[in-house]
Amino acid sequence: QVQLVESGGGLVQAGGSLRLSCAASGRSFAYSAMGWFRRAPGKDREFVAAIRWSGGDPFYADSAKGRFVIARDIAKNTGYLQMNSLKSEDTAVYYCAAGWGVPLTGLAGYDYWGRGTQVTVSS
Numbered sequence: 001q002v003q004l005v006e007s008g009g010g011l012v013q014a015g016g017s018l019r020l021s022c023a024a025s026g027r028s029f030a031y032s033a034m035g036w037f038r039r040a041p042g043k044d045r046e047f048v049a050a051i052r053w054s055g056g057d058p059f060y061a062d063s064a065k066g067r068f069v070i071a072r073d074i075a076k077n078t079g080y081l082q083m084n085s086l087k088s089e090d091t092a093v094y095y096c097a098a099g100w101g102v103p104l105t106g107l108a109g110y111d112y113w114g115r116g117t118q119v120t121v122s123s
Helices: none
Strands: 002-007 010-013 018-026 033-039 046-052 068-073 078-083 092-099 117-122
Touching: 002 092, 018 033, 018 092, 018 117, 033 068, 033 078, 046 068, 046 078
Parallel strands: 010 117
Antiparallel strands: 002 018, 018 078, 033 046, 033 092, 068 078, 092 117
């Protein structure tokens, strides 16, 4: 099993920034990709960003491109999502996920999920 714990969510004004963290523990060999997804009120969970643990180019949803940056620290077994220029439409519960990443941008690519962290952007 892999355990994922998100942190860093909160309330921020539009235009502000937040950095989410995802600490992974357990079977580190059981996944090769880490992703971030979010679920806004009344909407389905959607892809935000993903990165392969071995490196390579990250992937972003169109809504995140140019504003969000995903990163991982292998030594700390931790992933990050730096969110800049936040908008009210970014308000959602953000989930960290780990898996084989097939597909990298889809829910089916991930077997392990955190409980989520709330991000609220006030306008």
